[in-house]
Amino acid sequence: xxxxxxxxxxxxxxxxxxxxxxxxxxxxxxxxxxxxxxxxxxxxxxxxxxxxxxxxxxxxxxxxxxxxxxxxxxxxxxxxxxxxxxxxxxxxxxxxxxxxxxxxxxxxxxxxxxxxxxxxxxxxxxx
Numbered sequence: 796x797x798x799x800x801x802x803x804x805x806x807x808x809x810x811x812x813x814x815x816x817x818x819x820x821x822x823x824x825x826x827x828x829x830x831x832x833x834x835x836x837x838x839x840x841x842x843x844x845x846x847x848x849x850x851x852x853x854x855x856x857x858x859x860x861x862x863x864x865x866x867x868x869x870x871x872x873x874x875x876x877x878x879x880x881x882x883x884x885x886x887x888x889x890x891x892x893x894x895x896x897x898x899x900x901x902x903x904x905x906x907x908x909x910x911x912x913x914x915x916x917x918x919x920x921x922x
Contacts, residue, residue, distance in 0.1 A: 803837045809879065810844050811835040814887070817874045826855060826863035833892045837885060844885035847892040857891055864889040 815832040829851020836845045850860050868887045876884035 799836070800839050803839050803841065806841055806879075806881070806885075807835040807837040807844065810837065810846070810875065810885065813875055813878050814846055814871060817871050821874055822867050822870065824863045824867055826859050827867065829855070830860060830864070833894070841881060841885055842883060844887050846887055846889050847894075848889060849892050861889060861891065 811832050811834065814835070818827055818830055818832065831849045831851070832846060833849055834847040836847075837843070846864075848860075848864065850857055868889070872884055872887050875887075
């Protein structure tokens with residue numbers, strides 16, 4: 796796999812900001828009210844954009860949010876095409892961002908290990 800170019804990185808950042816703005820201001824689907832765009836990665840040819848999102852705290856199932864994003868993808872892409880100065884507007888594919896829960900799990904595991912390390916060895920304990 797080729798490394799990501801600087802241009803692809805810049806375009807991905809711009810797409811992230813624009814998609815977040817479109818979701819907040821233009822999309823009327825109530826399932827998408829609390830969606831946050833966390834990251835966008837773009838292929839070097841700028842034809843495909845992977846949009847990572849997190850769901851809000853409103854308790855809506857992830858499947859419904861993903862269905863809403865898939866349904867709105869064409870509209871979001873057309874709005875994006877009007878805002879970006881690109882020859883081709885990238886195809887948008889949405890993915891649930893799991894980095895937050897994964898990071899929380901790593902921190903919990905580290906917290907479990909720390910108390911064991913802070914205890915002095917049995918040979919050093921004073922009775």
